[in-house]
Each structure stands twice: as structure tokens, then as C-alpha cells.
Amino acid sequence: SSGINAEYGGINNIMAKWCDSPLYERREKRGLLNLEDRATTLETRYNIIRTDGAKIMEIVRTNLELFKATEDSDHWRNYLDYIDDMILDGFFNAVQCSL
Numbered sequence: 389s390s391g392i393n394a395e396y397g398g399i400n401n402i403m404a405k406w407c408d409s410p411l412y413e414r415r416e417k418r419g420l421l422n423l424e425d426r427a428t429t430l431e432t433r434y435n436i437i438r439t440d441g442a443k444i445m446e447i448v449r450t451n452l453e454l455f456k457a458t459e460d461s462d463h464w465r466n467y468l469d470y471i472d473d474m475i476l477d478g479f480f481n482a483v484q485c486s487l
Contacts, residue, residue, distance in 0.1 A: 398447055399471070402440045403478030406433075410486040437482075444475070 411433055412421045448471060457464040 399444055399474055400478075402443055403475070403481070405440070406437065406478060406482035407485040411482075412486065444471075
């Protein structure tokens with residue numbers, strides 16, 4: 389159980405990095421958003437999220453083994469729903485920090 393709880397914390401820690409900085413920042417405190425490098429900035433952030441997604445998938449696979457669950461069980465589906473909600477919250481927070 390402690391390994392599973394650590395994995396939940398690991399997923400939250402992974403997604404917390406998505407809010408370390410907004411997607412686009414202002415050059416000056418009250419200036420316009422710096423959009424000159426927006427394609428590069430967006431691709432970099434996308435690559436980070438894609439890499440983190442692979443890490444999250446590995447945690448989920450590990451938990452499938454720890455739970456000794458089958459992929460078609462109701463308990464496993466409930467777990468995946470919970471993880472999906474966590475990830476949606478992570479995306480929401482990432483977007484919110486960029487507003």
C-alpha cells in the first residue's frame with residue numbers, strides 16, 4: 389500500500405512541474421506576452437508533457453502489478469478513472485498557471 393501511495397505522489401509531482409512556469413511570459417511586468425519563440429516554446433512544453441505521460445503510464449503499469457488486478461476488472465477501471473481525474477486536474481492547473 390505504501391508503494392501505491394508513493395506512486396500517487398509521484399504522479400502528482402510529475403504534473404506539478406507543468407505549473408513551474410507559464411507557457412508564455414511577459415518581457416516586462418506590464419508588457420505584452422513574448423510570443424516570438426512560441427512555436428519552440430510550445431514544442432518544448434509538449435515534449436515535456438509527452439515524456440511525463442510515458443512516466444505516468446509506467447507508474448500505472450506498475451500499479452496494475454502491485455494491485456494484482458486484471459485490466460478488465462471494475463476495480464481497475466475505477467483506478468483508471470481516478471488517475472484520469474488526476475491528469476485532468478494536472479492539465480487544468482497547467483493551463484490556469486498560464487492565464
